[in-house]
Amino acid sequence: MDVAQILLDLAIILFATKFLGILMKKIGLPQVVGAVVAGLLIGPAIWGKFGWWSPIRPTEESSFFFNGLAEIGVIMILFSAGLETDFRELKSSGLKATLIALAGVAVPMALGFLVAVPFMGGFSALKDGTVALEAVFIGVILTATSVGITVETLKEMGKLKGKVGTTILSAAIIDDVIGIIVLSVVLGFKDPSSNPWKTLLMTALFFVAAIAVGILIHLLFKWLAKRYPHKRRVPIFGLVLCFVYAFVAEKVFSIADITGAYIAGVTLCNLKQTEYIDQKIDVNSYMIFSPVFFANIGITASFDGFTVSLFLFGLAFVAVGIIGKIIGCGAVARMCRFSNRESLQVGAGMIARGEVALVVCRKGIQGGLFNGTAINPLVPVIMLVILSSLLAPILLKLLFKGDKSGALPLTPIGENGETAALSVESAPTETAAEAPDGQASQA
């Protein structure tokens, strides 16, 4: 193993993501966009097409290593999001978020299916069960929102704790769950060994188990944090819990590991040392893991096998992926008495796709779909991830411009002043942003 090369690659990734992140911030874009663009510029995705040299030339070994770091990065982002979940707030936005998430799954899924059909030989070709399943699967890929980028953007603007932010976060988490259930069910038709009812049962069981065990663990950490305040063992054991939950979710309950990480974070939220844990996770995240994750999206992007037909499909796929979320989530938000602007904010906040879309796509291909089809969804998914990641923060920034309402806490300050204070403090601690920390955030 060429460790020295990995160190140099890491140095290049950290420098490029930070440098482009700062540049992006200067022109009013969130730093995560800079990190993804940095990945495109330092990796072979663009230069490789011309046979040119690029600073990062992934080998099988280095890809393996950086994929691992990136996965830990995703886990940390979701764990951190879980830690920052305010349970009391989530409870109050529960029903609305569920309805929004349901629409955000159904509409893009239907549109994705409809867009896939013409590229797969038209409706007559759907008599072949496999083709029909593949068309449905194209829709499935569009279901899962990637909260990472949206969370970063909202945090950067200090809107994460507002009504819209909380709704987006809750809905995105719920649509992850729904998306994974849908994925399991669809894949269940392909693979006769996996029973869709069993999948549904396991998902339900995971949440029941997580709540039951979570209460005990919450009490355990309450004691630990009180007995050993500001001791290293508190965030370390917190991270241990996060990794264990991620593993158990993936291996025991066949749910995405990131769902486990998020639930681990929720388990430890609303503790006196929650912010302390979050800070330590945050430092790890922004110093190494998170830049590697975002850069890796750009570095591993490939434009090979890119026919005109696939490109046209990709454009349609991206378009319905983005429009489907805005229409689906926005319309339901409007029905739930959000204002027009807030409804658009919610819709725009749900368009970003990321690691889950890639994972879902890969799972489909691994499951035997898209063998010898003209449409391999990998490149379109990468297009979607890049474009939606670029578009989400731009749209959010536009839609929040001059908007003061998002910063208001859902509950009156008088009743819940502590929560409001927390949101103000936690605002500058986002993963990739260039915020002053240290003394200030320790206050």
Place this chain on the structure above:
Amino acid sequence: MDVAQILLDLAIILFATKFLGILMKKIGLPQVVGAVVAGLLIGPAIWGKFGWWSPIRPTEESSFFFNGLAEIGVIMILFSAGLETDFRELKSSGLKATLIALAGVAVPMALGFLVAVPFMGGFSALKDGTVALEAVFIGVILTATSVGITVETLKEMGKLKGKVGTTILSAAIIDDVIGIIVLSVVLGFKDPSSNPWKTLLMTALFFVAAIAVGILIHLLFKWLAKRYPHKRRVPIFGLVLCFVYAFVAEKVFSIADITGAYIAGVTLCNLKQTEYIDQKIDVNSYMIFSPVFFANIGITASFDGFTVSLFLFGLAFVAVGIIGKIIGCGAVARMCRFSNRESLQVGAGMIARGEVALVVCRKGIQGGLFNGTAINPLVPVIMLVILSSLLAPILLKLLFKGDKSGALPLTPIGENGETAALSVESAPTETAAEAPDGQASQA
């Protein structure tokens, strides 16, 4: 790649190292010992001998990943050691401390070499260049002092700021520098085809280049830290520098990457934001990378070929490691007009070994030394770390019993109070210690 399994392995490593680290601290041993022992207990080193199950069963993939994390851990440990070098303090206690450090490197190195020879086939076997190099390397492992435990003991007795305490602290820092230079030169010879003069030249060139470029970089960071105090870019660019130096040292100058990391740290020491950089590196180090490194030593340890001969060698190795420091440092201290008692105190204060000895040992094994030799120094080094860590505080307490003189400061407090205060503060921030941080260390 089985990411979920890697997450579980990480959780097991983090939990076990922290848990055993806390236990070890309770019985007066450094936490690194707990981390290595944790690795032995969770890995296959012991249980595998009986064909039993162990929590961590490394696969080719997971070994690859964890070796990468461990290497980053080592880099961070050495970078942090470099950052904590206090140039001003070194200057003030300079000459005596330098002489003591030199003797503390030379004597244990010579004794280690002499003790290794009989176990390697006697002096006649040294005609084989590799065997000779291995014998020298046994000596090199004995050079680096770990002040952590000594500092804690002296602080507890109120003797840290005294003449003896200051001298020990400075000498320990200087012997890190000397040890790194010696290590670089010796590792440069590991390739039998390499020209010894070229190796020496490259090592010298590296240090010249590092100093020349280092001055510019120091000024650049001085500007950066002043312009953007407590901004994330400062520690991130610091880490970038560290990784680049490590890469350049290894690939351009054929010196160990840890040398580069250490020098990168020295380049950034004595800046206004040095402590801030060190804190962020420290959080990354103790949350993930450093536990993985120490646990990995235990996990990858092998007791195959653990013979009576190796055990005897281990005892001799530990003995000369301890006696060599007491004699070497003590004698030179006596020559520098320390009293008999003070000289013994200085000698006893230098015997403790810790993470750097483990790092150096692993570096040698990675570099291809001790392949198929009867003597694998890993177990002896672990013995040395444990025994010297236990012995150092006992000896110091005995030697300081009833001693009132040590409490007097070497320089008047009025002149140098700030530096002394800094050394007290930075003392407990070693890599694996369970120190309350947060508010306290931010002061």
